[in-house]
Amino acid sequence: MGIPTFSPLYIGLSGLQAMQEAESVVGNNIDNANTPGYAQETVDFVESDPYPPVPGYGPSVGGQFGQGVSVQSVTRQDSWFYDVQDRNNQGQYEFYSTESSVLTQIEGILNEPSSTSLQNAMDQFFSAWETLSNDPSDSAAREAVISQGNIVAQTFNVVMQQLEQLQQNTLNTAQGQVAQLNQYAQQLADVQKQIQSVQQYGENPNQLLDQQDEILDQMSKLANLTLVQNADGTVDVSVGSGSNAVQLVSEDTSTNEITVNPLSASNLSSVQQGDIGGNMQGYEDVTQTLANLDAFLQTFSSAVNQQSGVNFFQYTALDTTNSSGEFSGGQLGVAVTSDQLQPTSSQPSGDNSSEIAVVNLQTSPVQNLGGLQTVYSYTYNDPWSGTASTITASVSGTFDQALGGIVSGIGMQASGVSSSQTTANALLQQSSQLRQSISGVSIDEQASYMIAYQNAYAAAAKYIATFQTMINSLLNMVQS
Numbered sequence: 001m002g003i004p005t006f007s008p009l010y011i012g013l014s015g016l017q018a019m020q021e022a023e024s025v026v027g028n029n030i031d032n033a034n035t036p037g038y039a040q041e042t043v044d045f046v047e048s049d050p051y052p053p054v055p056g057y058g059p060s061v062g063g064q065f066g067q068g069v070s071v072q073s074v075t076r077q078d079s080w081f082y083d084v085q086d087r088n089n090q091g092q093y094e095f096y097s098t099e100s101s102v103l104t105q106i107e108g109i110l111n112e113p114s115s116t117s118l119q120n121a122m123d124q125f126f127s128a129w130e131t132l133s134n135d136p137s138d139s140a141a142r143e144a145v146i147s148q149g150n151i152v153a154q155t156f157n158v159v160m161q162q163l164e165q166l167q168q169n170t171l172n173t174a175q176g177q178v179a180q181l182n183q184y185a186q187q188l189a190d191v192q193k194q195i196q197s198v199q200q201y202g203e204n205p206n207q208l209l210d211q212q213d214e215i216l217d218q219m220s221k222l223a224n225l226t227l228v229q230n231a232d233g234t235v236d237v238s239v240g241s242g243s244n245a246v247q248l249v250s251e252d253t254s255t256n257e258i259t260v261n262p263l264s265a266s267n268l269s270s271v272q273q274g275d276i277g278g279n280m281q282g283y284e285d286v287t288q289t290l291a292n293l294d295a296f297l298q299t300f301s302s303a304v305n306q307q308s309g310v311n312f313f314q315y316t317a318l319d320t321t322n323s324s325g326e327f328s329g330g331q332l333g334v335a336v337t338s339d340q341l342q343p344t345s346s347q348p349s350g351d352n353s354s355e356i357a358v359v360n361l362q363t364s365p366v367q368n369l370g371g372l373q374t375v376y377s378y379t380y381n382d383p384w385s386g387t388a389s390t391i392t393a394s395v396s397g398t399f400d401q402a403l404g405g406i407v408s409g410i411g412m413q414a415s416g417v418s419s420s421q422t423t424a425n426a427l428l429q430q431s432s433q434l435r436q437s438i439s440g441v442s443i444d445e446q447a448s449y450m451i452a453y454q455n456a457y458a459a460a461a462k463y464i465a466t467f468q469t470m471i472n473s474l475l476n477m478v479q480s
Contacts, residue, residue, distance in 0.1 A: 007067070011463075032441065044072045045069050095273045098277075109166065122362070129145055164326070189258045196258075199232050269385055291393040292393045296402055303399075304358060308355075321380075327380070363398055
């Protein structure tokens with residue numbers, strides 16, 4: 001019993017077909033080298049079934065004849081370990097980057113040091129009082145005090161308004177990002193249902209897995225995710241970990257049904273990383289700054305009124321009662337005219353004691369003045385949990401020191417967050433490179449594969465041509 005006459009032809013054909021499929025995979029890799037979420041694909045070659053399939057039922061030779069090559073599968077090159085590590089680093093980096101951006105905006109609003117800063121307005125205000133103390137009856141000096149008082153009020157008012165606007169923007173941004181995360185969760189569930197459908201037919205849903213990875217990458221930028229890979233290629237997604245974790249996308253192991261549990265304001269405490277976590281922390285930073293400035297302004301205005309002997313400033317305290325967590329108010333205004341300043345009819349002409357007392361506020365510790373409130377408590381509706389939250393703010397040292405403490409505190413915090421951002425970025429770059437070493441497309445590598453497959457294709461074609469020549473020779477011999 002001999003080998004089938006055209007068996008070599010099919011062997012050569014299998015090589016042509018396999019190399020053609022391999023070249024298609026290489027071309028797809030090159031085309032998608034920059035496609036987000038794409039993981040390079042490789043061709044898994046296997047020997048075709050031998051002839052004869054059962055030993056002893058074919059030619060009387062010791063062994064089976066190979067029947068060429070076939071493509072068993074096309075698989076994605078991916079590392080679950082590197083993927084998880086990189087996504088964690090991405091969330092950490094986005095957290096620090098977002099908070100750093102908010103702190104930078106706070107620093108820009110405070111604008112220290114500059115000619116239009118809070119400290120400069122305070123310096124000019126006390127300087128005007130010092131000039132007035134030289135001659136309390138000088139009408140021009142009185143007008144200067146009123147003018148500088150208005151500048152102090154306007155400067156602080158603009159700062160408070162800008163901080164309140166930043167607080168609202170940060171809050172709105174975080175809420176929008178929560179909505180985006182929920183939208184990604186729904187997209188992920190839809191893709192995973194398609195993955196399940198393809199898996200039922202024993203196929204590799206490579207393109208759908210790429211889409212799944214890209215969605216998970218985007219989600220990891222928004223929040224800290226806990227990911228669990230299922231046997232069918234889908235992924236369960238939770239926000240946070242431990243008892244505070246919120247199951248966002250999950251698969252029922254008994255029915256394989258995929259469900260989405262949207263993130264809401266009542267369970268945002270699980271978010272500790274990502275853009276959402278960074279904006280949540282940024283909101284707290286702005287909120288604490290508003291409280292600190294409000295405490296400063298209440299104590300400052302009360303001290304000026306106390307030492308000047310008149311109600312020089314009128315201050316509207318910060319309103320923290322809005323159910324959305326947004327603050328308002330915190331406005332300072334001059335409540336007197338120049339004619340109402342000392343000396344009054346009850347004060348001897350030339351007495352400058354009240355003016356000197358105001359001037360001394362710049363260098364006198366607040367706690368030594370007596371009768372002034374220096375510790376304040378603020379209760380507001382926490383937008384992340386919907387429950388009441390309380391923060392405190394205090395004023396100590398001189399007013400220059402107190403204001404400087406607020407500004408330097410923001411500066412030190414911004415510096416610390418910036419340093420953490422740099423570290424997080426270094427870790428992210430490292431994990432991204434490790435991930436790309438597995439799933440990224442190397443054009444040079446693909447070019448080498450392309451040449452190898454092309455040579456193999458040409459060799460298979462030459463083999464078929466040679467076989468054709470042999471068959472023609474055989475036919476000519478038989479005919480002759």
